[in-house]
Amino acid sequence: MINNQSQTPPTKKRTHWPSFIVLFSSGLGLMFFFGIAGATFFAGFTNLIGQDANASDTAILFSYTAAGIVLCLLLLPSILLAIKRISGEVVSTSRVLEKAFALFHPKRLIWLFPLVVLFGHLIASRQSINWIFLPGLNILALGIPIAWLLWVGIRRLNPGSLQRNWSTFGAGITVSPLIIMVIEIVFMVIGFLMIILLFSLMFTGAEINPESLFSALTQGSNIEQMDGQEIVSFIQQPIILIIILIFISGFVPIVEELIKPLAVWLMWFKPLTPQDGWVLGLLSGAGFALVENLGNITAGEGWTFLVLARAGASALHMFNTAIISYTVVLARVKKRFLPAVLAIIGTILIHGFWNGISIFATFSSPDSADSAAIWPTGFIIAIAIISVSLVGGIFFTNQRLAAKSTQTAAAEANHQPDLPEPEVPGIHESEK
Secondary structure, eight states, rough: OOOOOOOOOOOOOOOHHHOOOHHHHHHHHHHHHHHHHHHHHHHHHHHHSSSSOHHHHHHHHHHHHHHHHHHHHHHHHHHHHHHHHHOOOOOOOHHHHHHHHTOHHHHHHHHHHHHHHHHHHHOOOOOHHHHHHHHHHHHHHHHHHHHHEEEEEOOOOSSOOOHHHHHHHHHHHHHHHHHHEEEEEEEEHHHHHHHHHHHHSTTTTTTOOOOHHHHHHHHHOGGGGSHHHHHHHHHHSSSHHHHHHIIIIIIIIHHHHHTTHHHHHTTTSSSHHHHHHHHHHHHHHHHHHHHHHHOOOOOSHHHHHHHHHHHHHHHHHHHHHHHHHHHHHHHHOOOHHHHHHHHHHHHHHHHHHHHHHHHHHHHSTTTTTTOOOOOOOOHHHHHHHHHHHHHHHHHHHHHHHHHHHHHHHHHHHHTTTOOOOOOHHHOOOTTT
């Protein structure tokens, strides 16, 4: 017989689709970076044992190997936490991660940064040994500033969900750079084809060398040594510099600043606080900055200048992404969209100004054929001032958010109603 008593139906476990998306994107990213590490290691080893081996090329290839391994390791937490969430396990930090973070804390690593830069400066041009030390030095020199800036921007704040933070950082390493790269490449190809068309109209019947033309447009190579007087005359036209400025100082900042906070855009309907937006923006910007830094590895005379310039670029990406994410969440919470609009416009202008300085500095460099050439002093001072200002912006915003969080917690504690004292039953004489 069927029992007519009502029974509570078993609860059906809901599928957490964001964890599946994180697992898919981080898994693909891990495979990609692992493939990069394997390919560059094989190429570096082949170059090392070859008869015409170039030690600088070997150092760069092995540095990309180390970069691929590090990025794989940094994607593992988001993958493991997503698997835990999908399987219904409790997400928490392991003691291994806690001890590793305590040992390699950014506030300790930052004191190692000057020694790393000094040691790298001494051996970067020594081809007999730089391939041995530069892979590790590149990771430290390009990664320590990001870790320190992340600590400066997040300390004393509510860290929020562990999985959400690692997923956002993983998206900054994988999804955001991929989307940005695809959009920029598409428009770069379109722009290059338009430049070739303009060249053919200006110099009818002239032979176009696309490789030389593309190198001159993108790397600022020494045009006086190029083959073909038509190409030299064409590159020297002011209209070409204007086109490059529009693309690098206008289009690129717009694309990057709108897509870097992708994780925050996707969490528009989540119950986030403006402080959450700031933290998630820093994490997303840190992931993007790390990928961009590790993708710009060099060896030789320009090594020291490059790693210092990349530290400033890291502050640029992290502050811009964090301030956009903060104001976007603020706009959703308080229905005030003007701060978000102003933040987006301001960060695009800062980024565009930074890129414009880089363009003029590269073309004004005495050895502009070298992509790692040291810029003239005036441009270096301008970039240094912007970098220090961005670091100060991260520090003071953290101080403001931490003070506001403390005030809110104190106000909530003061407004809590006094709980009545529990009644203790009396003891009768018989019970004594």
